Amino acid sequence: MRLARFQDGTTARLAGIIGPWMVPLQHALDVAAHEAALLLPDDMIALLADEAAMTAASRAIAFAARPENAALRRPIAGLLAPLLPGKILGVGRNYGAHAAEVGGPKLEVPRIFLKPASSVCGPGSVVRIPPAVTKPDWEVELAVVIGREAWCVEESQALEHVAGYTILNDISAREFQFDQPLAMTSFAKGLDGFCPMGPWIVTADEFGEPWRTALSCRLNGETVQEGNTAELIFPVAALIAWLSRYMRLRTGDVIATGTPAGSGHFRKPPRYLKPGDRLALEVEGIGVLEHGIG
Secondary structure: EEEEEEEEHHHHHEEEOOOOOEHHHHHHHHHHHHOOOOOOOOHHHHHHHOHHHHHHHHHHHHOOHHHHHHOEEEOOOOOEOOOOOOEEEEEOOHHHHHHHHHHOOOOOOOOEEEEEEHHHEOOEEOOOOOOOOOEEEEOEEEEEOOOOOOOEOOHHHHHEEEEEEEEEEEEEHHHHHOOOOOOHHHHHHHOOOOEEEEEEEHHHHOOOOOOEEEEEEOOOOOOEEEEEEEEOOOOOOHHHHHHHOOOOOOOOOOOEOOOOOOHHHHOOOOOOOOOOOOOOOOOOEEEEEEEEEE
């Protein structure tokens, strides 16, 4: 399934995605049931945590996909970030080529930072760069959405705890990472709007194994990043297993798995985001997350 959130008047609601269409889940389920149907949550995390609700959502999407039920579909519009995570755990220098361009010693364990929920914004957003920030940068990432609690899990079972995958732009104010006596990485990456996410969640059963997945970033139409998760130093299962040794990963938590080479700060000369820029971040099997810079 492809699951999204959208703005319906003053209310955020859940939808399934079928090609260029979205399907409001509760309405489709009500029509499919021909009677009082299960009341689905309007919150994505609550949906992911409820097995019966997920089954019902799948039923609603399958029903709306039938040709005779085209009236249940709407053009995709008004999408929000697919969820507001409890916590966002970022992984630094997790692609070999990116680690090389950043420099420093080889990492023996993942390098973790945090992004707050207040940094999340959705598809089509315009990220306002604070006037005081001078080195805003881009980072396309595959994001892992946790489906059920993971605590001290083995790597061999780690992917069983994944609900699905989405796309994330780990925007970073590089001056706080590289121009300070002590790096302020979480602050650099945690400013308001510095975590565009979406456009939807592709559930793990549809996405498959995240081992050889291409990803890219286009800035104003120019491809500035290209990579593949085959290049991850710490793959998804290894990240879940390692993180779960130290904290409980709960439903709706997000792991941003790292970015390939090509961010602006490490170019010669460096290149930073500016008002009017447009970004299109693509992950194979998910789609494209687009947003602007203001």
